[in-house]
Amino acid sequence: MAKLESTLTNMLLSLGGIALVASALLGFAYQATKGPIAEANQRILENAIKLVSPSDLKESKLGDMYMLPGGKDSLACYPVMDASGKLVVTAISTYTDEGFSGRFKIMVGFAPDGTIVNTAVLSHAETPGLGDKMDKSKADWSVQFNGKNPETYKLTVTKDGGDVDAITAATISSRAFCDATDRAYTAYMKGGRHE
Amino acid sequence: MDIFLIVISAIFVNNIVLAKFLGVCPFMGVSTKLETSFGMTGAVTFVMVIATTVTFLIQNYILVPFGIEFMQTIIFILVIASLVQLVEIVLKKVSPALYQALGIFLPLITTNCAVLGVAILAVGPADFSLIEAVVYAAANAVGFGLALATFAGLREHMELANIPKGMAGIPIAFVTAGLLALAFMGFAGIA
Amino acid sequence: MSKIKIFSKGILKENAVFVMLLGLCPVLGTTTSAINGLGMGVATLFVLLLSNITISLIKNIVPDMVRIPVFIVVIASLVTVLQLLMQAYTPGLYATLGLFIPLIVVNCMILGRAEAFASKNSLVDSILDALGMGLGFTLALTILGAVREVLGSGSVFDFKFMDGDGMLVFVLAPGGFLGLGFIIAILNWIKRNKEAKAKLQAVEINTKKK
Incomplete structure (x- = not known):
């Protein structure tokens, strides 16, 4: 087949036709991957909730998610019950805009009295090798929050007069982590369910 | 976010070329002469600000309301590609002098990932308002220009230096860029 | 050009990164670890292969004047499909590579191969070209x-062989530039040595003949 000439009709037909086929293909791909993407996100969420629950909790039930106001955005809260239906931990997805490379999101689990059970990083763009040490898969830094109650435990880095040891050479990321945790704590104590 | 913080962060702390690695191709390609680096910066600033404004409006008034955010990549690149063409045509008619200066750089901009990168980042997680997004784009363009001009100045001097044969040309340019990036890391302290 | 040559030229002789210096942004931005580099390379290979196939198939129905817009539409669609697939099946890698996945659209290597090779050559040759170039890119x-x-971290493929942190600067932005600069310098040095040796041999053969 000879190559088409660059006449106006040919150009319009060819460009239009290809754009049409491309968008049809995209629509199809979107429909096909919609389910798996939702599933993948759900898996990540459930995994994070599990990470911030007590590790000895064998059987658990996920309660209804509710939203709390916190800063510019609202925070999603996921209550986790044990087998008897008693509230054990509330996993709160929180964020900070104070990060070194903009916003990052973490999940914090609170016992009904506000004690921090555990934390997990959901998404971040902090510097590899420095700020990303807040992620448990990289370093044990965030373990220091576990079992602390922010009522008596000051959620700022020691440099600012708080109780949190900052990550070496990543004070900004550490401050941001505290900011996110504090946002979740304040919101939870103000409006969260405690039983 | 504070406008002032956005500007400082985009120009120095998170410099688009030296910290974010966007627009490295033109950074390496047109930085042999100080003069061409100014031309490139002018063209990039022009397109980056307009493109970010347009894509920001498209994202918030078309893609999000209709729930088709997954079309972001293809829509944004088409907007940028058509904008570059449009700017070229308008510039040719309105200001031949400016076209003379920026003309040859315009076609290169479509594949400059700094433009698409900034457009995507501006609608990203930082939650900018329109004004903040435009300021962000302009500040990034300035950051791009700063990195490019500094680097071009260094390379002009390097032509006179005695460089080991294996390192001459591209390798020493990369090493210089690395040292420049190291210097820019010092700005992180002021944030 | 033989089929083997079409395939192999992209891996070393015309390596997109080390020799042609194409697609540098993802090269520097995503290579903080070997596994990230590999992931980005495979993602790019995927788009390059499909784009070369598509463009080689449609080359005759695309008039010359609109070819660049058509290429961009094709590549951008493929990248969007890749984004959807990665979100569904490799969400972890998708989160790590972040911005650089949509930026595959503006990787000059892909548009470059479409323009310089796939739009002029047969389907089989275009596939071989994409595989060679893509593998070379992934390798780099x-x-x-x-x-x-x-x-930077004293490990390779997440396998830690050294205590402590290593030289952090290599994981940070400057290390990308420094690392690439030195690798290219070493490759240049090897190439020069080889050329010098070949010249020497040629001279020796010549003198023996005499």
């Missing part, structure tokens, strides 16, 4: 990622 990213990971 993995090598740079491995070098930076070894020097």
